[in-house]
Amino acid sequence: AQSVAQPEDQVNVAEGNPLTVKCTYSVSGNPYLFWYVQYPNRGLQFLLKYITGDNLVKGSYGFEAEFNKSQTSFHLKKPSALVSDSALYFCAVRDMNSGAGSYQLTFGKGTKLSVIP
Amino acid sequence: GAVVSQHPSWVICKSGTSVKIECRSLDFQATTMFWYRQFPKQSLMLMATSNEGSKATYEQGVEKDKFLINHASLTLSTLTVTSAHPEDSSFYICSAHDNYGYTFGSGTRLTVV
Numbered sequence: 001a002q003s004v005a006q007p008e009d010q011v012n013v014a015e016g017n018p019l020t021v022k023c024t025y026s027v028s029g030n031p032y033l034f035w036y037v038q039y040p041n042r043g044l045q046f047l048l049k050y051i052t053g054d055n056l057v058k059g060s061y062g063f064e065a066e067f068n069k070s071q072t073s074f075h076l077k078k079p080s081a082l083v084s085d086s087a088l089y090f091c092a093v094r095d096m097n098s099g100a101g102s103y104q105l106t107f108g109k110g111t112k113l114s115v116i117p
Numbered sequence: 118g119a120v121v122s123q124h125p126s127w128v129i130c131k132s133g134t135s136v137k138i139e140c141r142s143l144d145f146q147a148t149t150m151f152w153y154r155q156f157p158k159q160s161l162m163l164m165a166t167s168n169e170g171s172k173a174t175y176e177q178g179v180e181k182d183k184f185l186i187n188h189a190s191l192t193l194s195t196l197t198v199t200s201a202h203p204e205d206s207s208f209y210i211c212s213a214h215d216n217y218g219y220t221f222g223s224g225t226r227l228t229v230v
Binding site for chain 2: 034036041042043044045046049090103104105107108109110112
């Protein structure tokens with residue numbers, strides 16, 4: 001079974017400050033990790049993903065995430081927050097060793113990011 | 118990049134009627150599509166997984182006779198909410214999977230009155 005935890009329902013940060021949105025995961029095999037952003041009444045937009053390789057993954061809109069295998073974490077970060085970054089952020093995982101044809105993603109509950117001007 | 122078109126983006130229907138939501142992959146072939154339901158301020162709940170040409174696999178607790186899923190081609194999957202009731206009001210999102218990852222539709226806000 002695979003699971004994702006986003007421990008914070010909401011994160012508030014001042015514009016221009018660095019932001020972190022936390023995510024931890026649990027899979028039986030190797031993880032395939034994603035971050036998505038959702039604006040009100042919209043679908044999910046892809047930010048970045050980790051499959052293998054460098055632990056630091058760079059994505060869209062200046063976001064990055066660091067894969068930490070020992071801590072089973074994949075926290076989303078951005079050096080300088082913008083007001084337009086305010087949205088709902090979802091972490092998701094898929095077990096790369098799951099059976100053939102099983103491509104289901106498991107999502108965290110989401111973290112609402114508010115960037116204060 | 119990959120684009121998934123989902124429509125309608127919003128729909129209001131009367132209780133007891135049926136509503137069809139379409140999800141199309143515009144520039145790639147999606148062998149697998151997923152349908153999610155999202156309640157306000159909550160995460161995405163997977164309803165079913167559909168593979169082209171075969172019956173959808175529904176998650177536990179999802180009524181397959183109420184939420185009919187058809188994946189007739191590699192670029193089109195449809196979700197039909199039959200005999201809709203107010204408790205079916207929600208935000209429905211589709212997602213298509215190909216070799217490069219997952220692409221999501223823009224969602225459909227269903228309101229049953």
